[in-house]
Amino acid sequence: MQQEVIIVGGGMVGLSLALMLAKSNIAVKLLEAIQYPNYDDANLAPYHSSFDARNSALSRRSVQIYQELGLWDALQEHATPILEVQITEQGSFGKARLLAEQEKVESFGQVIENAWLGRVLLTEVRKQPLIELIDGVQVTSLKQDTDFAYIEAVRGQEQLQLAAKLLIAADGRDSFCRKALGIGASEHDYDQVAIVTTVQTSKPHAHVGFERFSHLGPLALLPLPGEYRRSVVWPVPKGTEHEWMGDENDQHFLNALQQAYGDRAGKFEKTGRRFSFPLSQVLAEKQAVGRVVLMGNAAHTIHPVAGQGFNLCMRDAYVLLRYLTEQAAQSADLGDAAMLRDYEQSRLKDQQRVIKFCDSVVRGFSNQNPILKFMRNTGLVAFDTIPGIKPLVANYAMGLKA
Numbered sequence: 001m002q003q004e005v006i007i008v009g010g011g012m013v014g015l016s017l018a019l020m021l022a023k024s025n026i027a028v029k030l031l032e033a034i035q036y037p038n039y040d041d042a043n044l045a046p047y048h049s050s051f052d053a054r055n056s057a058l059s060r061r062s063v064q065i066y067q068e069l070g071l072w073d074a075l076q077e078h079a080t081p082i083l084e085v086q087i088t089e090q091g092s093f094g095k096a097r098l099l100a101e102q103e104k105v106e107s108f109g110q111v112i113e114n115a116w117l118g119r120v121l122l123t124e125v126r127k128q129p130l131i132e133l134i135d136g137v138q139v140t141s142l143k144q145d146t147d148f149a150y151i152e153a154v155r156g157q158e159q160l161q162l163a164a165k166l167l168i169a170a171d172g173r174d175s176f177c178r179k180a181l182g183i184g185a186s187e188h189d190y191d192q193v194a195i196v197t198t199v200q201t202s203k204p205h206a207h208v209g210f211e212r213f214s215h216l217g218p219l220a221l222l223p224l225p226g227e228y229r230r231s232v233v234w235p236v237p238k239g240t241e242h243e244w245m246g247d248e249n250d251q252h253f254l255n256a257l258q259q260a261y262g263d264r265a266g267k268f269e270k271t272g273r274r275f276s277f278p279l280s281q282v283l284a285e286k287q288a289v290g291r292v293v294l295m296g297n298a299a300h301t302i303h304p305v306a307g308q309g310f311n312l313c314m315r316d317a318y319v320l321l322r323y324l325t326e327q328a329a330q331s332a333d334l335g336d337a338a339m340l341r342d343y344e345q346s347r348l349k350d351q352q353r354v355i356k357f358c359d360s361v362v363r364g365f366s367n368q369n370p371i372l373k374f375m376r377n378t379g380l381v382a383f384d385t386i387p388g389i390k391p392l393v394a395n396y397a398m399g400l401k402a
């Protein structure tokens with residue numbers, strides 16, 4: 001009999017992994033707390049906690065994975081390539097520039113609207129005969145013994161009881177499953193809130209992505225489909241977010257962006273509604289326990305400073321897929337504890353490198369001490385001029401070197 005896998009959490013990671021498994025002939029039950037929208041209407045961006053108003057910078061590796069899944073043609077309808085990256089600090093002379101052409105790559109990655117990514121993933125999941133999608137259901141209990149993982153869940157008045165050889169917990173930063181198994185997590189609150197929106201500028205974006213270390217926090221401005229549309233992710237100190245929210249603060253927000261960027265992007269002409277996301281780092285102490293493996297934000301939630309979080313999750317998911325297809329080919333237990341621990345070990349190096357990098361960029365650039373500022377600038381100049389550094393960094397950022 002074919003073994004079935006349960007995935008708890010149908011965010012961007014749970015949906016992507018369900019598709020990877022189903023397309024490799026592994027049957028999945030996918031449980032999601034939120035009742036998904038119907039996409040019969042023309043509404044592109046219904047709210048969902050995972051695919052909301054944000055945009056994601058997908059690395060080249062993530063794009064490759066979606067190409068393998070046969071989804072890229074649909075995804076790229078609302079994606080745009082990054083051909084150049086500029087890193088600067090407000091009030092400083094240093095500047096680092098990475099050009100796709102120089103690095104001999106077609107692009108560094110693609111920026112996609114999460115709402116579109118979610119819509120394409122969900123539409124595909126609904127077509128897959130090997131995926132049983134159960135939405136609007138809250139998992140309330142998780143236990144396991146040597147043979148199975150068992151969950152209980154509620155959907156309205158209905159109680160569900162399910163068992164599987166393997167349970168994948170992709171239930172987000174505050175993962176119920178992680179807590180139910182008693183897996184601890186180290187948490188660091190950055191005391192920052194990311195302000196996220198879409199803006200229109202007078203200069204075309206020309207596919208340039210900016211990372212600017214502003215006085216308030218590291219500000220990312222990324223190209224979006226449409227020549228003049230750009231995505232903004234601006235982490236600001238917690239408690240100051242109310243200054244930027246609400247229609248009445250549109251002009252105030254545009255002025256602040258203008259001040260932080262100067263005229264690099266031309267005039268900041270229009271802004272969409274702003275959304276805010278509290279930022280913290282949450283790292284699970286273990287990612288594989290018995291027949292349960294943690295994935296996505298449930299395993300590691302990191303600061304969005306370099307747009308690496310989801311890309312890292314996609315690489316995890318892809319490696320787990322390789323372990324599981326090998327087990328399936330031998331009709332071996334998909335929830336084998338030793339195999340899951342091997343998977344976990346195999347991912348630690350890539351995970352730790354990304355986690356450390358993002359954390360040290362946030363901490364390193366938030367200190368306004370003039371000596372540190374000078375060192376950062378010399379670092380940016382060195383990065384821009386010393387041969388050999390750029391290809392290395394570019395390969396890491398594109399997810400091509402783990």
Ligand SMILES: Cc1cc2nc3c(=O)[nH]c(=O)nc-3n(C[C@H](O)[C@H](O)[C@H](O)COP(=O)(O)OP(=O)(O)OC[C@H]3O[C@@H](n4cnc5c(N)ncnc54)[C@H](O)[C@@H]3O)c2cc1C
Binds near residue numbers: 031032049057298
């Ligand atoms: C501002 C911001 C910008 C970002 N930009 C980028 C970027 O450019 N590039 C990049 O690579 N990454 C980026 N990230 C990171 C990326 O958004 C996350 O890595 C990604 O959303 C993680 O998805 P997930 O599916 O693991 O978790 P989630 O999106 O949190 O999904 C978890 C799902 O589980 C469900 N769930 C929870 N509990 C239960 C339960 N008990 N029962 C059933 N279902 C449950 C939830 O409803 C939810 O749908 C950014 C993050 C932020 C905050």
